[in-house]
Amino acid sequence: FSFHEPYASSASELVTELLQYLIEPADLMRGEAEALLAGIVLDTKHFTLRTGGRTFEAAAFLRRAGADTADVQRLFQNELSDMVSRYDIVRRAELYRGDIAVSVVPQEGVDRVAAAQAADELLTLKGVKASFVLYRNGDNVLMSARSLGEVNVQVVLEALGGGGNSTTAGGCVENGDPLDVRSRLVAAIDAYFEK
Incomplete structure (x- = not known):
């Protein structure tokens, strides 16, 4: 069937x-x-x-x-500690190109669910079309991305070895540094818009 x-x-x-x-x-x-x-x-x-x-x-x-x-x-209710973690990620966000939120958490301890929820939360900000959350997990940097549909986050993260669909994507950069991965992400975003 x-x-x-x-x-x-x-x-x-x-x-x-x-x-x-x-x-x-x-x-x-x-x-x-x-x-x-x-x-x-x-x-x-x-x-x-x-x-x-x-x-x-x-x-x-x-x-x-x-x-x-x-x-x-x-x-869908969360624990208070989860909400605090999510809002810490949101607090770290910076706007890139005026409408793309990028949040980088350099230290360990970010829960995967909290990162995904923070990426969703960043989309509720006025003018934000896409969001990217980068966070350390051991020696790796994990990425969670969301979009309202105008920016294909799958294509952006494919440049860093990630994948997903046009509105929800993720990925992992092995043995990466969050700030280095942010630089690579910014370059991938620029390349996406130059097409």
């Missing part, structure tokens, strides 16, 4: 679409409905990216199946 829909927001949306043809909303357990709705919420960044009419129809089906949006929101 193969189900390919390039315009779907997430795998959760695709599964929900199939379920609509196979079962009644009452046949779905509340926990299952909430897990699927959480997947849609996460992948669409709270219904702000890659959403269409079918995304909202899938969410409505899950609500009829008993998914509670407050419970789904609770699934």
